[in-house]
Amino acid sequence: MEERTTKRRIKRRQMILQEGFPCKHFSFVVKGCFRMYAINENGTEHNLQFAAENEWIADVDSFYSDKPSKLFIEAIEPSTIIQIEKQDLYFLFRSIPKLNRVFKITIENKFVELQNRVLNNISSNAQQRYVNFIEQYPNLASRLPNTQIASYLGITPEFLSKIRSELAEQ
C-alpha cells in the first residue's frame, strides 16, 4: 500500500490543485485543513468544500474524466496529506475488493450531504444557514476564518459579520 501512495507536507496557502490542470490525485488529509473553491468571472472565490483530518478531497469530475479542473484546492493550515493516483487507486480496488465498498459508501454519504446543503441553500436565509453550519460542523467553524465560512455559505464577509453581531446580542 505504501508504495502506491505518497505522503506530502503542505504549507499554509499552498495549492494542491489549480484551475486548468487535471486533478491527478485523491488526497487524504492526515493533519490540517483544505478548501476547494472556484473563481468566477468577477474574480470572486466560492468555497465548495472543506476537508480536515480523516477526510478525502479531490475534484471528482476532473479526476475521473481527466478534463482540466475548474477548481482550486488550497491548504488553509500547514497540513500533511496522503495522495493516490488513479492507476494506483484502481490497482488497490482490484487487490482489496472491500475498498470498492468503502469508496462507494463514502461518495454516497457525500452525495446526501450535498443534497442537504442544496436544500439549505434553497430553503433558508443567511442567518439560518450560518447557524446550521455551526451546528453541523462545530470543529470546522471554530478553526476557520469567518471569511471562508461566508464564502461557503454564499454571502459576503461583511454580511456574515452583521449576522454574528445580531446573534450575539440575543
Added chain:
Amino acid sequence: MEERTTKRRIKRRQMILQEGFPCKHFSFVVKGCFRMYAINENGTEHNLQFAAENEWIADVDSFYSDKPSKLFIEAIEPSTIIQIEKQDLYFLFRSIPKLNRVFKITIENKFVELQNRVLNNISSNAQQRYVNFIEQYPNLASRLPNTQIASYLGITPEFLSKIRSELAEQ
C-alpha cells in the same frame, strides 16, 4: 431480471414516497416526470430533484439506512416506472457485477451535478440561475410549470415571473 422488478403506472400527483416512511425502492422512470421535495416548518415545498425518462429517483439516504424519509416523491405527469427493492438490487449486483460499476458512475455523475448546483446557488443571483437551468435542462424547462422551477431554484413563483418578463423585453 423481470421477476426482481415491478412495473407500475403512476397517476399525476400520485406520491411514490411520503415523509415518515422509509424509501423502499429505487425507481426508474420509463415515461413521465417526477419531483422529489421537502416541506419545511412553514409548509413551503422545496424541490430537490426532477427525474424524467431514463433517470433513477430515490431518497438515497433513507434507502440505504432504512431511516424514515424526510422527503416526498410525486408524479408531475402520468408516468410509468420500474421499481426495485434493496434486496433485489443487491441480488442483481451479485449476479451482474458490471451493474456495480454502472451504479457507481451514476452516483458519481449525480454528485458532480449537485456540486455544480451548489456552486450556482452560492455564486449566482436568481436570474442567472434561471438562465443556467433553462440551458442545462431545456427539455425539463419546457415541460415543467414555472412554479416547480421556482421551487427548484429557491425563489418565489412571483419573482420568477418578474425575471421572465425582464428577460422577455431584452
Added chain:
DNA sequence: CGATTCTTTGAAAACAGTCAATCTGTGTGG
C-alpha cells in the same frame, strides 16, 4: 365546460450586497 392551478402585476417590507474606513489579531522575517 367548470374548477382548479398557474401566471402575472404592483406596492411595501425584508434581506443581502457594496464601498469605504477603522480596528484587531497574528504570521513571518529580521
Added chain:
DNA sequence: CCACACAGATTGACTGTTTTCAAAGAATCG
C-alpha cells in the same frame, strides 16, 4: 522575540435584490 505588514473582522450609509401579500387574468386537467 519584536515589529511590521497583512489578512481578517467590524461598522455604517447607501444601493440593489428578493419576498410578501393581495388581486386579477390565463391556461389546463378532468
